[in-house]
Amino acid sequence: MWAAGGQRRAGLAAAAALALALALAMALAARRRRPRREVLFFPSRPSCTEALLAEAAGPGAAARPCPCPLPRGDCSLSRLLRHLLSARRSLEICLFAFSSPQLGRAVQLLHRRGVRVRVVADAQYMELRGSQIGLLRHAGIQVRHSQESGYMHHKFAIVDGRMLITGSLNWTTQAIQNNRENVLVVEDAEYVKPFLDEFERIWEEYNPINYTLFSKDSK
């Protein structure tokens, strides 16, 4: 009888320990799974981003202080730059308008660092003066552009296939410094995955081998 009682007690103790371990593991898993969530609003406070970009470019460049009078603190633009510069493997960009020199430098810097950068642009906007698209192409970055009459009006980027950056903000100085804008930074796969799929769909659709060419003679 004692032995049976002891077995029962041991069984109950094991069940209790198991349940507690389960609860602990669930709590830890819930904590570990917690993805990054951030909202940035614009216009961004005026701020010098030279040190941030120089630091990302290499230790030698970081040594030169910028002589401009702008404050150095954190702002929405610097937060956005930091998220982009965190890329280690890949960067997909799908943008209606891209003319910000700072964001253009960040993208070129990532390309030089060996990050696989792919850019989708709107055909009409990319030809406007001040567009960064020509510079990115010149730097050897893969760019594809829209092929339809509607606008390619997305404004998103995906860092390392895990972080989605999306919102109302076109990457232009006008939008960054003057407009009311928002950018969401999201690591939940439920949002990142559909955007990655959308990027791949558009990337394939805008492949130059799929271009439809019309000549006057073929009318």
Place this chain on the structure above:
Amino acid sequence: MWAAGGQRRAGLAAAAALALALALAMALAARRRRPRREVLFFPSRPSCTEALLAEAAGPGAAARPCPCPLPRGDCSLSRLLRHLLSARRSLEICLFAFSSPQLGRAVQLLHRRGVRVRVVADAQYMELRGSQIGLLRHAGIQVRHSQESGYMHHKFAIVDGRMLITGSLNWTTQAIQNNRENVLVVEDAEYVKPFLDEFERIWEEYNPINYTLFSKDSK
């Protein structure tokens, strides 16, 4: 000794039951807390939204079938309309461009249903032909507009203070039918709260009592 053994057994059983109940409660809470997450891409598939809007307007109107030849199935526009029409108490809208007649009808319908609707618009866009803003004002809906030189470029709505609808999409027929656009539907408080705060900030800033008026004489 038997009594002590029984107490120990009862104590262990109670601990095991408590731990299991805890694990179950955590699992249920995690399930219950799970917020709605959806991504809509545009252009939206052509689809008739008359039945959806008529159904939301009242049982009498729903009886009349629409004679148009468009398919009735689900599409990005109908999903967006359904999310908006789920409002019971409040709807905040902050939009650069708003000219879609279907979305305009949905907003007016919510206003008539007693939902507290507040709209923030961009001052320059709201005056263009086709804008819904005049119609919303005429229907008695509160509208405020931007007061600065930059664009009020947001494109978001908040339903009942719990659901954020945001993305690249302006609420125009051009954007819905022709552009590459995205809309995120988000119920996570970490995203909804900053957008609610941004709305209240803008709403107060664009309060007509804060207008700065200049006359030629005051130069």
